[in-house]
Amino acid sequence: MTLLCTSADEAVSGIADGSTVLVGGFGTAGMPFDLIYALIRQGARDLTVVANNAGNADAGLAALLAAGRVRKIMCSFPRQTDSWVFDELYRSGKIELEVVPQGNLAERMRAAGAGIGGFYTRTGVGTLLAEGKDTREIDGRTYVLELPIAADVALISAHTADTLGNLVYRKTARNFAPVMATAATTTVVQVRHVVEPGVLDPEAVVTPGIYVDRIVQVSS
Amino acid sequence: MTLLCTSADEAVSGIADGSTVLVGGFGTAGMPFDLIYALIRQGARDLTVVANNAGNADAGLAALLAAGRVRKIMCSFPRQTDSWVFDELYRSGKIELEVVPQGNLAERMRAAGAGIGGFYTRTGVGTLLAEGKDTREIDGRTYVLELPIAADVALISAHTADTLGNLVYRKTARNFAPVMATAATTTVVQVRHVVEPGVLDPEAVVTPGIYVDRIVQVSS
Amino acid sequence: MSVVSPSIVEHTDRGPLGRDEMARVLAGDIPRGAYVNLGIGQPTTVGDHLPPESGVIFHTENGMLGMGPAATGDAIDPDLINAGKFPVTELPGASYFHHADSFAMMRGGHLDLCVLGAYQVSASGDLANWHTGEPDAIPAVGGAMDLAVGAKQVFVLMSLFTRTGEPKLVRECTYPLTALRCVDRVYTDVATFEITGGDEVLVRETWGISFHELRSRLDVPLIVATP
Amino acid sequence: MSVVSPSIVEHTDRGPLGRDEMARVLAGDIPRGAYVNLGIGQPTTVGDHLPPESGVIFHTENGMLGMGPAATGDAIDPDLINAGKFPVTELPGASYFHHADSFAMMRGGHLDLCVLGAYQVSASGDLANWHTGEPDAIPAVGGAMDLAVGAKQVFVLMSLFTRTGEPKLVRECTYPLTALRCVDRVYTDVATFEITGGDEVLVRETWGISFHELRSRLDVPLIVATP
Numbered sequence: 001m002t003l004l005c006t007s008a009d010e011a012v013s014g015i016a017d018g019s020t021v022l023v024g025g026f027g028t029a030g031m032p033f034d035l036i037y038a039l040i041r042q043g044a045r046d047l048t049v050v051a052n053n054a055g056n057a058d059a060g061l062a063a064l065l066a067a068g069r070v071r072k073i074m075c076s077f078p079r080q081t082d083s084w085v086f087d088e089l090y091r092s093g094k095i096e097l098e099v100v101p102q103g104n105l106a107e108r109m110r111a112a113g114a115g116i117g118g119f120y121t122r123t124g125v126g127t128l129l130a131e132g133k134d135t136r137e138i139d140g141r142t143y144v145l146e147l148p149i150a151a152d153v154a155l156i157s158a159h160t161a162d163t164l165g166n167l168v169y170r171k172t173a174r175n176f177a178p179v180m181a182t183a184a185t186t187t188v189v190q191v192r193h194v195v196e197p198g199v200l201d202p203e204a205v206v207t208p209g210i211y212v213d214r215i216v217q218v219s220s
Numbered sequence: 221m222t223l224l225c226t227s228a229d230e231a232v233s234g235i236a237d238g239s240t241v242l243v244g245g246f247g248t249a250g251m252p253f254d255l256i257y258a259l260i261r262q263g264a265r266d267l268t269v270v271a272n273n274a275g276n277a278d279a280g281l282a283a284l285l286a287a288g289r290v291r292k293i294m295c296s297f298p299r300q301t302d303s304w305v306f307d308e309l310y311r312s313g314k315i316e317l318e319v320v321p322q323g324n325l326a327e328r329m330r331a332a333g334a335g336i337g338g339f340y341t342r343t344g345v346g347t348l349l350a351e352g353k354d355t356r357e358i359d360g361r362t363y364v365l366e367l368p369i370a371a372d373v374a375l376i377s378a379h380t381a382d383t384l385g386n387l388v389y390r391k392t393a394r395n396f397a398p399v400m401a402t403a404a405t406t407t408v409v410q411v412r413h414v415v416e417p418g419v420l421d422p423e424a425v426v427t428p429g430i431y432v433d434r435i436v437q438v439s440s
Numbered sequence: 441m442s443v444v445s446p447s448i449v450e451h452t453d454r455g456p457l458g459r460d461e462m463a464r465v466l467a468g469d470i471p472r473g474a475y476v477n478l479g480i481g482q483p484t485t486v487g488d489h490l491p492p493e494s495g496v497i498f499h500t501e502n503g504m505l506g507m508g509p510a511a512t513g514d515a516i517d518p519d520l521i522n523a524g525k526f527p528v529t530e531l532p533g534a535s536y537f538h539h540a541d542s543f544a545m546m547r548g549g550h551l552d553l554c555v556l557g558a559y560q561v562s563a564s565g566d567l568a569n570w571h572t573g574e575p576d577a578i579p580a581v582g583g584a585m586d587l588a589v590g591a592k593q594v595f596v597l598m599s600l601f602t603r604t605g606e607p608k609l610v611r612e613c614t615y616p617l618t619a620l621r622c623v624d625r626v627y628t629d630v631a632t633f634e635i636t637g638g639d640e641v642l643v644r645e646t647w648g649i650s651f652h653e654l655r656s657r658l659d660v661p662l663i664v665a666t667p
Numbered sequence: 668m669s670v671v672s673p674s675i676v677e678h679t680d681r682g683p684l685g686r687d688e689m690a691r692v693l694a695g696d697i698p699r700g701a702y703v704n705l706g707i708g709q710p711t712t713v714g715d716h717l718p719p720e721s722g723v724i725f726h727t728e729n730g731m732l733g734m735g736p737a738a739t740g741d742a743i744d745p746d747l748i749n750a751g752k753f754p755v756t757e758l759p760g761a762s763y764f765h766h767a768d769s770f771a772m773m774r775g776g777h778l779d780l781c782v783l784g785a786y787q788v789s790a791s792g793d794l795a796n797w798h799t800g801e802p803d804a805i806p807a808v809g810g811a812m813d814l815a816v817g818a819k820q821v822f823v824l825m826s827l828f829t830r831t832g833e834p835k836l837v838r839e840c841t842y843p844l845t846a847l848r849c850v851d852r853v854y855t856d857v858a859t860f861e862i863t864g865g866d867e868v869l870v871r872e873t874w875g876i877s878f879h880e881l882r883s884r885l886d887v888p889l890i891v892a893t894p
Contacts, residue, residue: 001473001495026729026766027752029745052766079807080752090805099806102728103770103813110767111339114327114544115590117356117363120337122816123774126847128798129808136337138367143337147358164497164506164533168423171763172729173746178765182548197533203388204424205535206765208505210475210497210550221700221722246502246539247525249518272539299580300525310578319579322501323543323586330540334771335817342589343547346620348571349581384724384733384760391536392502393519398538402775417760425762426538428732430702430724430777 002165003214004194008038011188011216015044015153022109022149022180023051023061024156027080030173032157032190033060034218039155040064046071050109050149052102052176054078054086065089074149076102101129104146106179112148113182113211121146154184158207160193162200165209167191174206181211188214222385223434224414228258231408231436235264235373242329242369242400243271243281244376247300250393252377252410253280254438259375260284266291270329270369272322272396274298274306285309294369296322321349324366326399332368333402333431341366374404378427380413382420385429387411394426401431408434447667448643448651455648456629464489465645466555466597466627470496474552477501477587480524483555483597492531499551501583503542506534523583546583547590554591556584558598558626560613563660565623565635567596568615581618588619600628607658609633609641630654636663674894675870675878682875683856691716692872693782693824693854697723701779704728704814707751710782710824719758726778728810730769733761750810773810774817781818783811785825785853787840790887792850792862794823795842808845815846827855834885836860836868857881863890 005011012035015021021039025031040063047070054075055062062085064070078086078097089095100108101123111119120143124130134145156177159170167189169177181187194217225231232255235241241259245251260283269290274297275282282305284290298306298317309315320328321343331339340363344350354365376397379390387409389397401407414437457465459482467489470476477499478484487509490496498507500522507522508529516527537545545551560568567588570581588594598608609626626633626641630649634642640661646654655662684692686709694716697703704726705711714736717723725734727749734749735756743754764772772778787795794815797808815821828834836853853860853868857876861869867888873881882889 027748029729029748029752077807077809079805087805091803097805099808101808101812102766102810103774103817106766106770107334107336107774110544113548113550115342115547115549116327117340117342117358117361119331119339121774122335122337123812123846125816127812127844129812138337141337162533166533166535169763170423171744171747171757172727172731172749174763174765175729176766179767182544182550197531200533200535201424202506202530202534202536203390203426204421206423208535208537208545209533210499210505210545247521249502249521249525297580297582299578307578311576317578319581321581321585322539322583323547323590326539326543327547330771333775333777335774335776341547343585343619345589347585347617349585382760386760386762389536391517391519391530392500392504392521394536394538395502396539399540402771402777417758420760420762422733422757422761422763428762428764428772429760430726430732430772 002209002212004163005214005216008034008190008216008218009041011035011214012038012042015039015042017044018046019044019152020048020050022151022154022184023049024175024177024180026052026172026175028056028060030157030175030177031060032155034190035155035188036060036064040067045069048072048074050074050151052076052105053080054083056080057082058085065095070095072096072098074098074100076100076105099129106176108146108149109179109183112150113179116148118145118147120144149183151184152186154180154187156180156187156189158189158191160195160200161189161191161215162195162197164197165212165215166200166205167207167212168200168204169206178207181207186213187211190216190218222429222432224383225434225436228254228410228436228438229261231255231434232258232262235259235262237264238266239264239372240268240270242371242374242404243269244395244397244400246272246392246395248276248280250377250395250397251280252375254410255375255408256280256284260287265289268292270294270371272296272325273300274303276300277302278305285315290315292316292318294318294320296320296325319349326396328366328369329399329403332370333399336368338365338367340364369403371404372406374400374407376400376407376409378409378411380415380420381409381411381435382415382417384417385432385435386420386425387427387432388420388424389426398427401427406433407431410436410438448664449645450650451647452650457647460485462597462627462629465632466595470553475499475550477546477551477554477591479554479556479584479587481557483557484524486555486597499545501542501546503537503539504534506531543586546586549590549592551591553593553595554587555595555597556587558596558608559615560608560610561596561623561626562610562613563639563641565621566613567618567623568613569618571616573616584618588622593624594622596623596626598628600630609658609660611659675891676872677877678874679877684874687712689824689854689856692859693822697780702726702777704773704778704781704818706781706783706814708784710784711751713782713824726772728769728773730764730766731761733758770813773813776817776819778818780820780822781814782822782824783814785823785835786842787835787837788823788850788853789837789840790866790868792848793840794845794850795840796845798843800843811845815849820851821849823850823853825855827857836885836887838886
């Protein structure tokens with residue numbers, strides 16, 4: 001059952017120290033800023049964060065990093081022109097980094113959500129990022145075994161939710177959110193609009209409510 | 221590039237003897253009847269058909285089986301109250317059957333479309349349907365390795381296409397079609413309506429046109 | 441050590457449950473707001489006892505959440521069917537998705553509960569429900585193996601004995617398996633059972649039979665709960 | 668045996684191509700109606716030479732097919748960006764999808780072509796474009812490894828020499844690899860190359876340099892096509 005929260009603080013309550021937290025967004029598009037700031041106030045420490053980037057400028061994910069709450073980040077593209085918070089933490093040895101090819105990041109979270117124990121991919125074959133991983137020849141080609149990324153919590157952003165938790169997104173702000181929603185024990189969503197069941201087109205729902213645990217409406 | 225065909229016969233032209241053909245539909249919902257009848261007229265033989273069922277009554281897929289064109293069928297649920305065509309062929313040894321759990325059928329076609337060389341699933345562990353397949357312990361649980369199902373042709377049905385091949389479906393007639401569209405070298409779609417690009421809501425397109433090779437509009 | 445006394449409800453003043461009563465008993469154990477998949481055949485009838493007001497949301501593996509009751513008359517739409525291929529309806533808040541997404545939902549452990557029929561259930565919760573194993577039988581598995589391993593809880597709904605009187609709750613399944621150690625509860629016409637994960641099966645309630653008589657008719661070690 | 672004579676266009680009456688000219692040359696080799704992904708940085712500029720009338724359909728890995736040109740002024744929408752995180756527009760017939768679907772499209776071999784930048788390309792088509800290998804460098808791979816193995820054809824767009832004059836088309840890459848044997852063509856400021864799959868690289872066209880001079884400046888065996 002999906003819980004409609006009255007504040008972002010309520011929505012992130014109970015996140016434990018040491019949790020693995022999926023954070024939606026590609027750059028700032030789709031980043032759940034309100035939930036991240038609430039998580040900073042909530043105080044959970046020693047987090048492993050999974051996200052595409054390692055924060056932009058001083059906002060959102062970068063602010064969570066700057067607050068010293070993140071032990072490790074798994075992402076595809078940490079190095080950006082405005083990723084100075086991460087860059088400083090990384091160079092001073094204060095944060096662990098696991099670089100994951102973007103397609104593996106998405107597919108490994110999908111696997112966690114879909115009950116797949118592991119999958120073989122050609123991405124990374126023969127590169128540093130496949131070192132130490134099992135490989136297998138299938139139909140004459142070499143593949144690398146990749147394992148699921150499951151998480152305790154997903155913090156994502158969507159455009160509109162109904163009160164059953166069905167979600168629709170807007171344009172490329174969709175990005176990782178639907179996959180993350182499937183891969184976390186608790187999925188928390190900030191949305192711009194909340195509507196009654198029956199308002200969203202059932203053919204166009206992207207994330208069915210079964211994947212959504214908590215919703216909070218934020219002013220955009 | 222997507223080709224708009226003027227007839228179902230044109231849409232199925234060139235399908236070779238011995239092809240693997242994915243046939244959409246769950247029971248009769250979403251079954252591409254016009255394409256199947258065109259395939260019967262076209263004459264390709266010795267086909268391997270992948271579908272959820274093995275045909276209902278004497279129509280559609282059952283008619284293709286009755287015409288003696290199918291060497292082997294891979295499906296999850298051949299035995300139905302009205303699957304008499306298949307039942308007779310099977311009992312008289314005239315068709316080969318590979319029973320695949322429905323989730324594996326869908327996931328194996330997705331794997332083919334997604335460049336996944338194989339995946340580990342718990343479905344089937346310890347059963348007849350996993351005999352002879354590789355297993356692996358992951359995180360203390362046993363999984364079975366399943367391999368992709370790729371095909372030469374997919375015959376599917378959709379509700380509306382635009383001329384770039386973007387597709388939307390209607391209710392549970394969607395079923396296997398979006399996955400099959402990704403797993404075949406040539407994807408052929410029968411649709412009820414064809415519209416210009418820009419008419420379909422980009423947020424609600426289910427099958428992007430990149431997966432669609434041929435479209436034919438049929439009267440429903 | 442606490443004193444163990446039987447905690448079981450025995451309805452010996454009546455006969456076994458009818459099919460509709462069995463479905464109602466099972467339905468009564470489904471929590472409000474649960475996401476539920478009902479297998480084809482008798483399990484589908486459980487839905488008759490869970491109207492939309494129950495808050496239970498039904499999944500059908502052919503690509504829908506929020507499935508409503510059976511469709512009749514003008515509401516019948518060939519594009520809107522359930523896993524048993526019967527016409528159904530759509531409730532407010534429904535959503536459609538394709539088969540890979542539908543089975544990802546199932547296999548990924550997101551459904552709270554599924555209800556399945558069975559040829560046999562073993563004391564350790566092994567399920568056999570897809571193949572009689574007879575040489576001329578046409579096997580058909582559908583989504584049973586996926587549901588059995590994927591749903592958070594698996595409830596079986598079946599008669600406890602075959603027409604020839606053989607028990608279907610057994611020490612070890614003799615029919616080909618659907619999945620290992622997957623069943624949580626078994627709802628039958630004469631008793632409801634909980635699979636404990638140990639060697640013994642727990643009996644919760646009986647109809648038309650006493651616990652002692654039930655024990656004499658099954659080859660499975662039975663226990664009752666500590667109150 | 669046929670008589671082999673050089674089949675190459677040598678533009679020795681001018682200097683090397685400018686960055687915009689490089690993008691235009693590459694764009695000229697993209698077939699009408701192709702599905703194309705342009706990598707971040709210089710590869711993105713190829714799109715400037717492929718207006719909507721070209722029929723080329725652009726994929727951006729952050730979840731869109733049918734991406735239009737850069738957005739400016741009021742058309743800027745923070746929810747609509749490309750893989751380089753710059754605002755873009757939507758063309759009629761566009762579609763949005765999530766990241767796993769977007770990379771399934773890429774990794775499943777459905778994109779006709781991707782254009783990537785590179786630190787190095789080897790004679791056999793190995794690509795190095797994600798990591799300088801320097802100890803204090805922050806590695807960032809993004810979607811490069813997925814694109815390199817997934818697209819039907821991989822075109823590299825890069826200057827042929829580093830600022831210090833080192834060739835970037837090499838016998839073996841010394842930088843950490845992105846993918847093995849994935850590059851089909853290399854478009855540079857002084858020449859365009861085809862990776863043949865053999866030991867030698869085929870030169871198609873040169874600018875501001877002759878084939879013979881080019882051969883003297885690279886440590887890679889070069890050939891020209893049989894006309």
